[in-house]
Amino acid sequence: MFNQTEFPKPTLIPVNGVELEVFEAGQQNMGKPIVLCHGWPEHAYSWRHQLPVLAAAGYHVIVPNQRGYGNSSRPADITDYGIENLSGDLVALLDHYGYKDATFVGHDWGAMVVWGLALLHPNRVNKVINMALPYQARTEKPWVEFMEEFLGSDYYIVHFNRQPGIADTVLDANTSQFLRNIFRKNVPPAPPEPGMMMIDLAKAEAPLGEPLMSDSELAVFVSAFEKTGFMSSINWYRNLDRNWQILADVEPTIQKPALMIYGDRDLIPKAPNLKEFVPNVDIVSLNCGHWIQQEKPEETNQIILKWLEKQDAT
Incomplete structure (x- = not known):
């Protein structure tokens, strides 16, 4: 069981016109x-299991609450959450510490930001490790329009964009229940139900599967979102089509050494063409769901450390 008191105290760091709440370990490295x-x-x-292990392995581990989350800034405009701002925050964070480049690790939307960072600022990234969300190749149509066509108007990302404010309000009213219901593991496979998945999760009285974490760990997430609400974090999704435009003229291939970790039971599909866009990628799958580094922390840590060791040896 993870001991909450072991998680480092944060620092507020001004970057790129905002302040980020940053947790770090291994400053001696x-x-x-x-x-x-x-x-x-x-x-x-959510990186509590990785932070001390990576620090012990000789890394200076930097873990920001990205804009819109925790005690980091929550700008008012939706456009403040586009990929140019999210990646710009990470570049400015490197500048703050005086680093030319770094290894970046992302999970879920964090992976989307890391892929985007490697496209927009390749000279600031030396290695990429991403989990759950593979590289998203640009579609012919803007991403939200593409999703709407294939997945329907109730698909949560489409809903976030087409019906702004609706889901945010429901999640805000059911914060504890929503987070309890979404952070699960060993959820039995079932066909997708009609309706908007995130709203359904927020309203469901009985969660499926098993809890991903202890009540005290869950309380960290609940208290953070009870303070911030969900709108600022959902605004990341509301920039998908802007991101599609921003990346239109960017070289789409990432040449950096990369590691992609999938959960075999994740609802996000694996990318069949990943090596086409990320030619130097190694791919690993774990027998778990979406919350890879929290569900399988020891396995995730070993995979990351062995891969980094191999990269450093070459």
Whole structure:
């Protein structure tokens, strides 16, 4: 069981016109930075199992609550949450520490940001480790329009964009229940139900599967979102089509060494063409669901450390 008191105290760091709440460990390892980027609806605390292990392995571990989360800034405009701002925050974070580049690790939406960072600022990234969300190749149509066509108007990402404010309000009213219901493991497979998945989760009285974490760990996420609400974090999704435009003229291939970790029971499909866009990628799958580094922390840590060791040896 993870001991909450072991998680480091944060620092508020001004970057790129906002302040980020940053947790770090291994400051004595200056010169070997690794930046861990959380997904949605998460928090820097979702890396609690990786932070001490990576620090012990000789890394300066930097774990921001990205803009819109925790005690980091929550700008008012939706456009403040586009990929140019989210990746710009990470570049400015490197500048703050005086680093030319770093290894970046992302999970879920954090992986989307890390892929985007490697496209927009390739000289600031030396290695990429992503989980759950593979590289998303640009579709012919903007992403939300593409999803609407194939997955329907109730698909949660489409709903977030087409009906702004509706889901945010429901999640805000059911924060504890929603997070309890979404952070599960060993959820029995079932065909998708009609309706909007995130709203359904927020309203469901009985969760499926098993809890991903202890009540005290869950309380960290609940208290954070009770303070911030969900709108600022959902605004990341509301920039998907803007991101599609921003990346239109960017070289789409990522040449950096990369590691992609999938959960075999994740609802997010694996990318059949990953090597086409990320030619230097190693691919690993774990027998778990979406919350990979929290569900299988020891296995995730070993995979990351062995891969980093192999990269450093070449």
